[in-house]
Amino acid sequence: MKRLLTALLIVVGPIVACGNHREFRAVPVDSELAEALTRTAEATLKEFPKLTADNLAMSMVDLTKPDSLIRADYHGDAPFYPASVVKLFFMVAMFHHGNITPEIDRALHEMIAVSDNDAAAFLVDVLTDTTSGPELDENALETFIDRRRSLNRYFASLGYDVSVMMKPWSFGPFGRDRQMMAGKPMNRNRVTANSVASLLLWIARRHAISPQASEAMLALLERPLAPPRPTENQVKDYLGAALPEGSRLWSKEGDTNEVRHDAAYVELPDGRKLILVVLTRGAADDPTLLPAIGRRLLKEIGENRGTEAEGQRSAAYAGAKEVRGHFAIPTGAIF
Secondary structure, three states, rough: OOOHHHHHHHOOOOOOOOOOOOHHOOOOOOOOHHHHHHHHHHHHHOOOOOHHHHHEEEEEEEOOOOOEEEEEEOOOOOOOOHHHHHHHHHHHHHHHHHHOHHHHHHHHHHHHHOOHHHHHHHHHHHHHHOOOOOOOOHHHHHHHHHHHHHHHHHHOOOOOOOOOOOOEEEEEEEEHHHHHHHOHHOOOOOOOHHHHHHHHHHHHHHOOOOOHHHHHHHHHHEEOOOOHHHHHHHOOOEEEEOOOOOOEEEEEEOOOEEEEEEEEEHHHHHOOOOOOOEEEEEOOOOOOOHHHHHHHHHHHHHHOOHHHHHOOOOHOOOOOOOOOOOEEEOOOOOO
């Protein structure tokens, strides 16, 4: 499919952002949605004993009613290593940077569609005016680290408490990138479920950088539930695997031998629009984990929309149709 980036963007310079993490914090927390997340967590911890409560975090936003958004989280502010979910932040930073050349366009597509680490590394170099390579002396290393931290400073200016300055590596890091990590755990990439949900909310509401940039980012993130090419699959074994037929999915997953995550914006056949972010640590070798969480969570919020006589319906879900079938969670990001 033809990509929709270059034609949508202003290529003369940076664009001013018009939304931030404070916009997410302003969304009211819904008690019934919070209870649904807690029940989902409790059931998941029983089903997957390798997973402990402190190694599970979830954040959810219901965008079904644009004028009355609601949200909830479970350990939503707990820090996690993001693996390839960090590429969402690189993508947003690149659109803020502007000047999307054909080569940057190609790298953005490869980074998001197939989670290519080389493409991500190239974009980090562009964004921070740095280059990976041999070890540096102390003064040069300080300059290198400060330039990389420009990514953290950008997101901090928007209210985010994250660290997104390290390249994702398949077998590294090496040289100066390893120096940047040695004895400096604060430099390791770090996000929370709420920070990732906030970023997706910013994009889904077309508030990220500009409406045109947000549309371009959504074009990169959209995934068919039955991917035509196995190399572009981030659906099976992830949250997308839990979605019913007729759903639409925009997502980015991430996994290593330590963590297994997914971050998704979904539009369901019954009209509901949801942001779902699930971060896990300690059970990354189980490909059934994220789909199971997705099915359980969507079942829980479906039950919350039961009959008023049972007193289980949340006002935010009033009038919505009953959801039938199972929901699947997307599969497959590369560290």
